[in-house]
Amino acid sequence: MNQPISILGAGLIGSLLGVYLKKRGLDVHIYDKRSDWRSQQVLSEGRSINMAISYRGWKALQKAGLKEKVEAHTIPMYGRRIHDEHGVTYFQPYGKNDEAIYSVSRNILNQVLLDEAEKEGVQLHFEHKVDHVDVSKNSIDFSLKDGQTKTCKSEVVFGADGAFSSLRTAMQKQMRLNFRQEYISHGYKELTIPATEDGAFAMDPNALHIWPRGNFMLIALPNQDKSFTCTLFMPFEDEKISFDKIRDEQDVVTFFQTYFNDAYQLMPSLTADFCQNQTSALVNIECYPWTVNHCTLIGDAAHAIVPFYGQGMNSGFEDCFILDGLIEKYGTFSWDLVFEKFQKMRKPDTDAICKLAMDNFKEMRDKVSDPRFLIRKKIEAKLHELFPYDWVPLYSMVTFTDIKYSDAYAIGKVQEAVLDKVMSDPFIAQKWENLDYHAILDNVETSRAV
Numbered sequence: 001m002n003q004p005i006s007i008l009g010a011g012l013i014g015s016l017l018g019v020y021l022k023k024r025g026l027d028v029h030i031y032d033k034r035s036d037w038r039s040q041q042v043l044s045e046g047r048s049i050n051m052a053i054s055y056r057g058w059k060a061l062q063k064a065g066l067k068e069k070v071e072a073h074t075i076p077m078y079g080r081r082i083h084d085e086h087g088v089t090y091f092q093p094y095g096k097n098d099e100a101i102y103s104v105s106r107n108i109l110n111q112v113l114l115d116e117a118e119k120e121g122v123q124l125h126f127e128h129k130v131d132h133v134d135v136s137k138n139s140i141d142f143s144l145k146d147g148q149t150k151t152c153k154s155e156v157v158f159g160a161d162g163a164f165s166s167l168r169t170a171m172q173k174q175m176r177l178n179f180r181q182e183y184i185s186h187g188y189k190e191l192t193i194p195a196t197e198d199g200a201f202a203m204d205p206n207a208l209h210i211w212p213r214g215n216f217m218l219i220a221l222p223n224q225d226k227s228f229t230c231t232l233f234m235p236f237e238d239e240k241i242s243f244d245k246i247r248d249e250q251d252v253v254t255f256f257q258t259y260f261n262d263a264y265q266l267m268p269s270l271t272a273d274f275c276q277n278q279t280s281a282l283v284n285i286e287c288y289p290w291t292v293n294h295c296t297l298i299g300d301a302a303h304a305i306v307p308f309y310g311q312g313m314n315s316g317f318e319d320c321f322i323l324d325g326l327i328e329k330y331g332t333f334s335w336d337l338v339f340e341k342f343q344k345m346r347k348p349d350t351d352a353i354c355k356l357a358m359d360n361f362k363e364m365r366d367k368v369s370d371p372r373f374l375i376r377k378k379i380e381a382k383l384h385e386l387f388p389y390d391w392v393p394l395y396s397m398v399t400f401t402d403i404k405y406s407d408a409y410a411i412g413k414v415q416e417a418v419l420d421k422v423m424s425d426p427f428i429a430q431k432w433e434n435l436d437y438h439a440i441l442d443n444v445e446t447s448r449a450v
């Protein structure tokens with residue numbers, strides 16, 4: 001009889017993968033070092049770090065039969081609401097009318113996925129910390145809460161244990177694995193805008209709010225309890241404005257009054273939140289190969305990216321979708337083939353989304369408030385409206401389609417060059433509505449042919 005399948009990590013990717021594999025009739029076990037956080041009533045709390053689900057994530061959830069269950073916990077955001085330094089706001093739609101990204105609490109999403117995995121028959125093992133994996137034998141050493149240790153052998157081991165994966169660490173010691181890790185200069189801190197006294201949202205709930213301020217920015221996503229989770233992204237140190245310059249409560253107040261005054265008015269617990277909540281780092285991790293023998297990395301363990309395209313989880317869910325398609329095609333007796341195809345197929349795409357995420361960071365913090373950037377967005381929207389199949393903006397390709405990330409990246413570069421040329425006209429602000437849009441599209445066709 002076959003040995004069980006082990007998934008290391010009960011996070012978002014490990015739990016969705018568990019559902020997929022169980023549906024293929026496998027004996028699936030998920031291990032996590034944490035205790036079972038589902039008992040902590042996160043569903044009723046409703047407030048926690050939240051994230052945006054977009055098309056790729058939905059597609060993967062739908063194939064696992066989970067779309068409706070997750071949808072019930074989400075709020076659609078149809079565009080960015082930009083807040084300038086004077087408190088004036090304006091709305092930039094993400095796509096066409098009904099196109100949205102969906103805000104969801106990370107805890108609730110994880111809980112829905114884990115409950116479903118358990119219901120399908122996946123065995124969940126909490127308080128199992130992976131200490132070591134012998135990749136030549138698919139053998140995993142765990143340490144348990146009570147100080148005991150345990151060793152399990154598996155048919156296959158999936159490392160879904162996040163950016164600091166224990167499986168990847170073991171692979172690095174036992175094979176020739178290339179690895180690149182880069183902390184960016186910016187960190188982030190979670191803050192809160194609560195519901196108003198009469199229990200309403202304090203701002204438009206159907207938008208992702210952004211306060212872009214050059215080298216730093218604040219964003220806010222809505223929660224179902226009518227609060228917003230805000231995230232402040234800022235350099236850790238060595239800049240005129242950075243986390244290390246905010247030393248006490250008065251600094252927090254002065255900083256927020258100066259740069260985010262409209263948000264400040266809505267944040268009664270700001271100083272306490274700021275001082276209590278930790279400042280976390282942001283890391284990019286690339287590695288290759290992802291697979292050896294019957295062990296493979298997936299999700300952040302294989303490709304951790306900065307969060308500025310909202311694609312880390314979405315790309316991890318897409319990993320599960322693609323892997324499941326390969327299992328469907330080649331069966332569960334051909335793991336070598338499945339894993340080889342998986343990493344070859346997927347790596348160029350995760351490399352592309354990694355680059356796009358960094359590029360989008362620059363766009364969110366610097367450009368979204370630039371009037372020329374807004375004209376550029378309007379020209380793109382018009383091109384998309386006139387030629388819906390021939391010009392799809394890069395953001396839409398990444399967020400509202402399943403075009404391979406690497407193809408989206410390449411097409412995006414061509415479109416960027418064409419738009420750079422259009423925008424070089426000094427009178428573009430006056431002319432943009434009456435441009436020869438067919439000629440612009442012809443330029444794309446010509447560039448692609450070259």
Ligand SMILES: Cc1cc2nc3c(=O)[nH]c(=O)nc-3n(C[C@H](O)[C@H](O)[C@H](O)COP(=O)(O)OP(=O)(O)OC[C@H]3O[C@@H](n4cnc5c(N)ncnc54)[C@H](O)[C@@H]3O)c2cc1C
Binds near residue numbers: 231
């Ligand atoms: C501020 C921020 C905002 C984000 N927003 C978005 C967004 O809007 N949209 C989006 O798509 N993505 C977003 N992301 C990215 C997203 O959070 C990650 O891509 C996603 O959580 C990766 O899931 P994962 O299951 O691979 O890893 P993780 O979520 O890190 O889960 C790993 C699991 O493995 C367990 N584990 C780790 N080590 C061990 C060990 N040694 N033994 C046993 N268990 C172990 C951990 O306890 C954890 O449960 C955001 C990230 C950040 C930081």
